[in-house]
Amino acid sequence: MLTDQEKESRILEKYNINIKFWEELSPDLAYILGFIAGDGCFKIFGKQKLIQFPSIDIEILEKIKIMAGLNHKIYCQKPKKESCKPLYILTIKNRTICNLLQNKWNIHPRKTWNQGDYSYVLPYFRDFLRGFLDTDGCIGVYKFKGEKSTPKINCYFSGVDGVFIKWIYNTIIKETNLKGVFYRYPKIKNKSLNYSINFRGIKAYKLLQYIYYDSEDKILSLKRKRDIFENYQTKEDNNAWTLRYKGTSKQAVLGLLS
Numbered sequence: 001m002l003t004d005q006e007k008e009s010r011i012l013e014k015y016n017i018n019i020k021f022w023e024e025l026s027p028d029l030a031y032i033l034g035f036i037a038g039d040g041c042f043k044i045f046g047k048q049k050l051i052q053f054p055s056i057d058i059e060i061l062e063k064i065k066i067m068a069g070l071n072h073k074i075y076c077q078k079p080k081k082e083s084c085k086p087l088y089i090l091t092i093k094n095r096t097i098c099n100l101l102q103n104k105w106n107i108h109p110r111k112t113w114n115q116g117d118y119s120y121v122l123p124y125f126r127d128f129l130r131g132f133l134d135t136d137g138c139i140g141v142y143k144f145k146g147e148k149s150t151p152k153i154n155c156y157f158s159g160v161d162g163v164f165i166k167w168i169y170n171t172i173i174k175e176t177n178l179k180g181v182f183y184r185y186p187k188i189k190n191k192s193l194n195y196s197i198n199f200r201g202i203k204a205y206k207l208l209q210y211i212y213y214d215s216e217d218k219i220l221s222l223k224r225k226r227d228i229f230e231n232y233q234t235k236e237d238n239n240a241w242t243l244r245y246k247g248t249s250k251q252a253v254l255g256l257l258s
Helices: 004-014 027-039 058-068 095-103 119-136 162-176 202-211 223-236 238-244 250-257
Strands: 041-045 048-055 074-077 087-092 137-142 152-159 181-185 194-200
Touching (some): 027 119, 119 202, 137 223, 152 202, 162 194, 162 202
Antiparallel strands (some): 152 194, 181 194
């Protein structure tokens, strides 16, 4: 009879799983850990462990599969309402990978309310932050009521674990010297609190430059969100730069902001 370890070795060999990817911290693994910190779900059922990656964007799950050396199926969960989008789920039940996530990378069940210590990702914090942005973050170009200026780019992150969100905010300040707005809501007794970090205008622009430091084919990112930033860079911000920096070329302005 085969031992559990021998069974696991055969599974790794049969499905050609790149276990080395999960053993050493890299920009791609840091992104995936940020993705897990946002919307990932780690479960334990007796001896069985699994990690799930849910997303309405199947393309990012396909990218994760390729980068992480996985060949697991991505399942589609049909929406209950016609107005909702289908949810795609990538599930990993491999014991070796799950043990690494739990014991080495501090991923554990019920992480929504009590995130682990992610200080080890500091060498690749921008990649971790990009993974978190692609799950529990948002990028948008807005013109707020009463404003006469052109629309400004906004970037924010949110979560229910205040300690973790505060760590994200403090690390952003330390790494980029950019300060946004940290707040919690709603301010009502006996209501579940959410914590958010918001960056707006030039600060959001500079933060997103820091996050998207390389081309799409070289670093993992969600195309839908990245496109908002890149379209803003190339088209929607032209008027804003013209008004703010009269007589200065856009290339010079972007140099000032880098």
